[in-house]
Structures are given as structure tokens and as C-alpha cells.
Amino acid sequence: MARTADVLVIGGGIHGCSTALHLALRGLKPILVEKDYAGRHASGVNAGGVRQLARHLAEIPLSIKSMELWEHIEDLVGDDCGFDSHGTVLVAETAAELADFRTRVDDLGLRGFTHEELVDRTELKRLVPSVSGHCLGGVVSRRDGAADPFITTQAFRRRAVEKGAEVIEGVTVTALSRIGNVWRAETSAGPIEAPKVVNAAGAWADRIAAQLGEPVPLDVIAPMLMVTSALPAFIQPVVILRGRKLSFKQRANGTVVIGGGYRAQPFRDENRTMLDWRALAQSAKTVWEMFPVMREATIVRAWAGIEARMPDDIPVVGPSSTSEGVYHQFGFSAHGFQLGPGTGAMMAELIATGSTNVPIDGLSIRRFQGGHG
Amino acid sequence: MTDLASAYDLAVIGGGPAGLAAASLAARAGLSTVLFDETPGVGGQIYRGITSTPVTNRAVLGEDYWAGAALAAEATASGALIATGATVWSLDPSLQVGVSIAGRARLIHARRIIVATGSLERPFPIPGWTLPGVMTAGAAQTALKAQGLVPSGRTVMAGSGPLLWLLAAQLLRAGAKVEAILDTAPRLNWLRALAHLPDFALSPYWSKGLALLREVKAKVPVIRASSVEAHGDGQLREVVADGRRQPADLLLLHQGVVPNINLAMAAGVEHRWNERQLCFEPMLDQDFGSSVPGIAVAGDGAGIAGGTAAAERGRLAAIAAVRALKPDAAAPDPQAIRQALQREEMGRAFLDWLYRPPVALRQPVGETLACRCEEVTAGQVRHMARIGCEGPNQMKAFLRCGMGPCQGRLCGLTVTELIAAERETSPAEVGYWRLRPPVKPITLGELASLPIAEAERKAVER
């Protein structure tokens, strides 16, 4: 006897949990199926950046919608998620970089987006006093901040359940097929049937897409992070670099998280990764050069999450191209955390009402099908 | 360390009896061998300071200690490169070792790895256990062996296990005074231990153990206690046992040793819960090979069995490495070594049951700290477990226990047992931290100093 629901959400990362919550808030009954536990992978182990800065144009509307929710996150999920906001700063090391940034900020302005602001050397030094003197300026997004990724994902999961969603963990969806008007998912704990399905399966989402006859070129990646022991507060905004890979933030407890996208080797069917120490050494060298004050920091932990990357670095969001009632919400390419709240809200609106005001055509799965966009 | 090569046939991690015996055998059989130990000398904990101890009166430390001198000498003369002051912070399934020596980091590859990181003392979470003036018995033993230091004030010892009695005897022979020993082994342990007494009576530890107990009890009052607390304001002032107060300057705690599993676990070696010894240990084949091809675990890190057994295990693991890499080389016949090992392991069951630490001292309550580094209380851990936190890895994210510099070494077993108790399941079900390198902190400078060839550097830049 199959379990039934209004919507089957596959995947318990921030996106799956956010969509499940927003569906429940609209009075629908979702069942979320997660193969490990909510937040086990990319959503729970990323650097926690809540960032609008430096996003692809196609993501910006979702990012803005998300930021509105972040600013009231406690109302939404009953937990402050460790969110605080001191802005993100993208630092320019060379005149050429600064010029590129200026072009971008101007272009965004023309399109009506004002969240990115060019700053000169003086303002940069005011925002980030500890950054190395060779930096010329940059771009700041003042509303940006950071949160605790695992706490956030768990908070969305918890609130979704409180509002009527069912969350089943430790269970894998093994097959998906259409039976009449509903979708039937075979799982390791019995079948589930629902008229609507959301594919939020992260680094495993390509398998679902393949089953639906719409294969995608998803690349499994394992971005690495390091964290230091506690240091007295010396930096408030999140700092990122374009030319050299670095993202850098100090949490309230004093520890500093160093990321930037160097990659470990993922083994997605074993839930494990193998760190690349030579790459982490490069990361360490970059921090050494950018933040002399960190030169005696101790690295206490390093890790990598298992994430999905699309070749154009933007996610797959929107209706399936082959299967009525199925929606995709994956492929966030190592920058999906901030988008979680807003994408879930948009997805619930799309599913419940049939349409959404948030422009998402640029994120359609059709873009991988030769000539469509 | 300018003579450190970038590749070896065998890398041995840990310079205690298992590591020394393994490196010695492998090097003599012709394998290019390096041994890393993070302390300034070799010997591990049991033979700490064996080549440099200021305690030259052999009667103080006893002949079992001095047996380590031969092992150290053998390894030094074997042709293996012995690198001390070398902290291994990473080991992965590709058999790459990350090590820091004198402030610089290196990546070394080996065709075979023997992890011989030994054991550490079981956590002893009592009220006040983080006060200055409270240390482990092993710490006092290390201070004695390596630096010829003895406690100078009013010293109380508490706990259970052979090492407690051995240390007491060594301190007394060195002229130190011990005010009292609080014996926390439950009387009822005898019921389970009795069945294994015949085996133990046949082992060499039987008569040694009895003699040691007599020696100590003749000079030190031994008092049974089911609860122990350390009191003081910023510094230990008194020890309270079952409500009885005793002024003290130093409290030495010990309730057995458990395998030091952080490196092996971080390398991906599978472990399982050992209910008799109440700890996690690696799953190994008869040559001490683990679930990761090429990585063997020898010594107490493979399961608690003592120093002599450790050397035998090290030899067996080394023989397996020699047979795999240089089948034509001359290596000792493992049969005799296996028989010696069996004799050493006999009688272990008796000791494990006799000195099994009581639940109250493994599973604290209330304000007693479970995690020393992040100052998380037992009450907090129990509460989280009750409201749904199923395992240590989720517990980490909510309470930060296990996230401090010790990487869960001093709280892991406590947290696992507390979760199991609150959720009415077993430690085997609950599991342990998901550990990964670096297993020892490295400075940004050490990591930044890792030599990177130009081609590799270009490969990682996007």
C-alpha cells in the first residue's frame, strides 16, 4: 500500500527542506525523502555565506527574494540560524580587476539592481581593516552575511514538520515512474505516490533527471573548507576574491572559515571525499598573502561537501521538460545556500498556483537540450 | 628535515613498541622505511624517554620499562629513518602522509603504512576534572620517565586499572608520597572477571600484578569510592570521594586506556565497538591489515593488549608489508611471533572485566563537563540526545562538542555513551565522530610552506 502525498520532495538539503516548508505553509501535504539526514551533504557543510554579491544575472531575482526571507528568518523557521549581516566584500587586487568590477556594477545598475556597490581603497580599508595593503578596492553588498548551514537546514526541516510535512530520512528513492495521474517513487522503505515531485537531490539529481528522459551534464564536485581555532575578532564582512580562489569569514565564536572552491575528490556513492592537501596549501598561501594577521592561525579542521555543479555554474530550477508535475531544483554549483529560502518559496508558489512572478526561464533544464533556452 | 625523501616503501606512524619493532624488522628486510613520532624521542608512552630519562636508578621504573631500550636501539641501528618531533596530521586512502617537522609541512607517499599511534587514557569526566591540579596518571608517569619529575604536594590517585598501581609503585620507589588511592573498580566486577582468572593466572602478569599491589598497599591507604569530585576555585584544593573530603594539590585520574583512533579513522579505516573493552577499535585481518588496502594498524591502537603484545603485532604487520613488497627478502617466520602474541593476549579478558570502569564514571550527569575544549556539559549532551539528536555528528553541529582542538579525543567515548544511554540503544548503533584530516592542528604557515611543484600549482588554479 503506497504512502500518498500532495508533493514528493526528493532530497533533504536546504532546497528540499525549504520547498517542503513553503508547500506546507500553503496548506499542501508534502513528503520529503532524504537518503541520509537533512543537511548531511552540501547544505550542511558549506561556508554559510548568505550572499547576493557576484551572482549570475539569472540567479539575482531568486537571490533578492531569498534575502528578504533571510532578514526575517526567525519568523519563518523559529530559529535565528546564526545569521548575521556585515556585508560581503569582493576584493580587487589589480587595476584590471577593479575596472571589471566597475563595468559589472554599472551594468547591474542599468538593469535595476543596486545591491552591489563599488568601493575605493579607503572604503575597503574601512570595511576590512586587516586586508593587505596591496588591495585597490572592490565591491560590497551590504545586506549580505553568513549563517550556520547545518542549523539552518535543520531549522527548515523542523518547521516543515511542524507545519504538516512528513520527513523520512535514511531512505533512498530508487525509481520514479508515472502511473495514471500520479508519480510513483519506489524507495528503500516502500512506495510513495504523489501528483507532483520536486527533484532536489543535489549531487545525485542527475540520476532522477536521467530516469525522466532529460539527462543533464551534472558534475559532482567536493569544494573544500578549512576552519581555524578561535581568534579575537578582527574582521566583520565576508571577503571573497575573484582572481585567486578565496572566501574568508570569521564567525561570532572567533573561528575563521577559509574556502574558495579548491576541490577534494568526491566518492558520491560512498558519502566520502579525499582532501587535496596541495590545493589546501595554495589556499593557505593566499590567506597568508591577503591577511598577514592570520599568519599564526592554526587550522583545526578541513572538510569537503558533495555538491553538484552545472557547466554554466547556475542551477536547474523549474518545470521538467518531459514530465508533467515534476519540478527541478538542483545544481546550485557551490553557491545555493543563500538561495534556499527564496527558491523554496518560489517553487511552492509555482506548484500550488501554476505560475510565479520570479523570472526563472534562464534556469530551465531545457538549456541543456541543444538550442533551447 | 632535509634528508626526508618524498616516497618510501613503508611509513610507520608512532614510535612506541609497535612502531619501533615494525620499522626495525622492515628496514632490516630491505624496505626503505621511515618512522614518525611527534615527541622529541622514541618509546611511545610505555617507554617514554627510554633513550634520555634522567631516572637512572633502574629499580624506580622497573625492568619492564627498561626492556624498551633494546627495541629503541634495534630500530635506530636498523637503517630506518627515525624522525622525531614529526607530527603526522594527515593520512588518506591514497597512502599519502601529511607531516610537519620543525614548522614545515611535507607530503610523503608510502607503498605501505603501519599506524602505530597507540592508546590514550579513557576520559574520566568527574566534577572539576578540568581544574589545574587534576591530571591523568599517565601524565605523572610521563613526567617521571621523561623529565625525572615527581609530585611535590599532597597527591591523591583515583581510578582503576593496572597502570594506576604501576605508577603508584614507581612514584613510591622514586621517593614521592601518595596520600591515598581511591579505588573505583566496582566490587561486582569480580563476578565477571572470575571466569577468566585461570587464563590470567598462567600469564606473567599474574605474579607481577600481585607483587605490585602488595608493594603499594603496604605504603598507601586504598579506599573504595564510587564517586570522585575535584573541588577548588581555579586550582584543586580538595578531593571529595563518596562525600568524604581530602585536601589535595594533585589528583591523578586513570580508568584504563583505549585505542587512539583519530588517525586511522580519518584515513577511512573501519572501526567497530568492543563491548568488553568499551571502546572503538579497527577491524583488522590476521596481519593487522585494515579495511583500507595498504594501511595496517599495530599496537594498542589495534586493541588494548599492552606493550609486549604491541611489539609482536608491529612485527607481524611488518612481515606482511615485506612479503607484499619484497617477497624474496628474508623475513622472520611469523608462527613463533603469533604464539608469543597469543600468550601475551591471554589473561587480557580477566583484566578487562576486573577493571571495567563503572557507568557513573563513564556517563556523567549535570554540570560535569563532557567536552573539555568547548566546555559542553553532560546535561547539555543528554538533553540534546533526549530531544532527538541521534548521533555524535549531529551533536557536534548543535553543541560544538568534539569541535575543539582535541578533535573529540577526550569526549568522544563519553558523548557516544551518553547518547546511547539516553536513547536506549548501544554505542555500536550510535557510532563515533566522522573524523578527517588534519588530525592534529597545523598552522597556516606550516600548510603554506608545503612544497608545490610549478606544474601542480598551475593544475589547481582555475
Place this chain on the structure above:
Amino acid sequence: MFRRLDEKGATLLLKVDGQEIRARDGDTVAAALLAAGIKHIRTTPVSGKPRAPYCLMGVCFDCLVTIDGVGSRQACLVPVREGMSVETQQGKREAGR
């Protein structure tokens, strides 16, 4: 808390928080601090409580000190050297000191 069994062996001088203390060749920094009667060597980042070495074998991390400007060193693993400068760590390590 600890005394030496004898005074044999070469001695050397260290600076601990600016004060000179006598140590013996072969001491680790932690042993030298204990032998010199130093009662606590750090305070915790979380609550500022005092700590002293606990395990002397490199697993407890309660013996963290700054040695010659490099912080969070495990004092029980570092051998003393003539003229070494040791600073006890109060709370969060100060980057850039």
C-alpha cells in the same frame, strides 16, 4: 606541584611571560612550567577558566602556549631551548601578536 628528583644535567633559561625560569635540557616546555611551579598556563576561549596541562602526551590540548611568537603550540611536545620565549594564552589567541 612537581619537583625534580635530582639537579643533574645541563640547565638553560627560558622567558615565561617575561619572567626568567630555569629549565633542564631534555624538558618539554610543559615539564619546565610544571617544575617551575606555574599553576595555570592558559584560560579557555569559551569561558575564560584557567587550565593546566592534563595528559602530557599531546591529546588534551590544555597545554597550549605561544612559543617564540607562534601560538597554540602544545607545550608537552616542544623541547626547551636556551632563550625560548613562552607566553601563556589568555582566552582567544591573538592573531598577529
